[in-house]
Amino acid sequence: MIYRENGQFKTSYAADQQIFPIAQDRWAVLAILAFAFIGVPLLADEYMFRAILIPFLILSLAALGVNLLVGYCGQITLGAGAFMAIGAYAAYNFLIRVDGMPLLAALLLGGLSSAAMGILFGIPSLRVRGLYLAVATLAAQFFWDWAFLRIKWFTNDSSSGSVSVSNLDFFGWNIDGPVDKYLFCLGMLVVFALLARNLTRASIGRQWMAIRDMDVAAEVIGIRPMWAKLSAFAVSSFFVGVAGAMWGFVHLGSWEPAAFSVDRSFQLLFMVIIGGMGSIVGSFFGAAFIIILPIFLNQMLPALGGLVGVSISTTAVSHAELIIFGALIVFFLIVEPHGLARLWATSKEKLRLWPFPH
């Protein structure tokens, strides 16, 4: 009844092809953005910012990048953590080795370094596909894990590979409080999400999807697989690299290579698959699910135990967390293999016909 496009007539191609052609969608997105920029800083406390909101924003950006590659171009990657690390360490090196390097430039240069490496490690995708490719990308993961631990130049000769960044300055805006960090991450995420959405609607995104759906057929109609696949690797790694740089700079402040281990890669892939492959909004759903679930379990399990009169030890809680987390993932894959984004799309479809579905 409320969510319906009846009577919304488009009189120009631009109006017909805009990102949100339905007016209600536009208003909803604007309302969410306004709430995120104005409402959340007023309501949330510091714990919320540090433990949930900032990680959510940054990992959403990373998941968005992974989704461009996995969801839109169909190339499975298990090396996303490595590209986050490359972004973080490259940005760090640009920041400390170049005098007067602005923060934004360092972040973007970190992303570009990551993109360059993405192209390099994307080369196997021209020959292999599917699971073979997934394992090939693990090579990137283990190589860079090792490189940042052992090659001292990358970490400015710190002994443990741990580096730290302080006094983040964004064109005169000093980013140090949780609210500042939150707003900075939110701003970056909005810009990048818009970029991703437009990329996927443009020629390049269509090429990626054609390659994903049937690469031989795509080649026949004149899409160059090499260009399409490598550009997907580059753009995806750029996103992931920027996210990695932000994870290091803004969220962690000081970090070591273990922050970007293979577990991070798995986590990002989980976000994409649970959220929905080939969906921008799915990346956000996936990131929210994967970040909130462990925190939720961690808080809820002792409380639940107390309810039935059993006190659960912390090791038992961490084991139970593992079990429930794993079981929920399997459950979600069984119930909705296309991810939360598909549930969202289905419910929107239902809502359009509501309350008269026939």
Add this chain to the structure above:
Amino acid sequence: MAFFLETLIGGLMAGMLYALVALGFVLIFKASGVFNFAQGAMVLFAALAMARFSAWFNAALGGDSLVIANILAFIAAGGVMFVVAWLIERLALRNLVNQEGATLLMATLGITYVLEGIGQTLFGSEIYSIDVGMPKEPVIMFESLFEGGILINKEDFIAALIAAALVAALSLFFQKTSIGRALRAVADDHQAALSIGIPLNRIWVIVWCVAGIVALVAGIIWGSKLGVQFSLATVALRALPVVILGGLTSVPGAIIGGLIIGVGEKLSEVFLGPYVGGGIEIWFAYMLALVFLLFRPQGLFGEKIINRV
């Protein structure tokens, strides 16, 4: 020369151990097209079960017959792996038939978490040892040929022999028995196998059980070598390049791949490692696999898949 040979032999034996884990991957991928990331967790789970059962039976029997306790523990752990395999098939895989590879991969990652959690809840998360009476002392061979001879770890040698025997048994099982033939049929084409009356679900349970037993053997050998602890689950990550190199669908490929990776790792660590700061074993294996992939995308012995539009 002796040192080179020693490294080479050490590499070959390490390679057999990798091959043992890689076998589990290959078995399941061959029969169900699932890339089973949970193999490492299964190795950990089986090793934990074996270590605990062995200790319990040993205590129950009064501590004087380690061999009987170990045999009983092996049977019990095998039973546990059977239950695990059956549950995985029943609860997860049966409901995921016909999904994409990535979805199945993620599902096995989920199973990994569940297995790690349950294993540590049931059997505890301390470090255990498995004592199946494997000799630990090294022997020196070929003393007449080289000065000082070649140092060989007896434990590794026995492990390699067991691995080779297991591979031979599995090859026979796949080639000669009717179940093996059914497994190969299912691997070739699910629907065709179904239509000639091969019970798909039972076949999958069987193949997961076989993979569980392979995991148990791998767990015992790795566990008695390194101790049973959480890091055993990461053995899977060490075995992945082996599978990729050998080809996902080939049992002999897992062995040859394991040997190549084992030798490559050891030689690179010993002769290349000192120049770049050491610790290169793990990524060197992946790089080796990657380079192989560039020239043979289906691995050494994998089936070449031809795509048609």
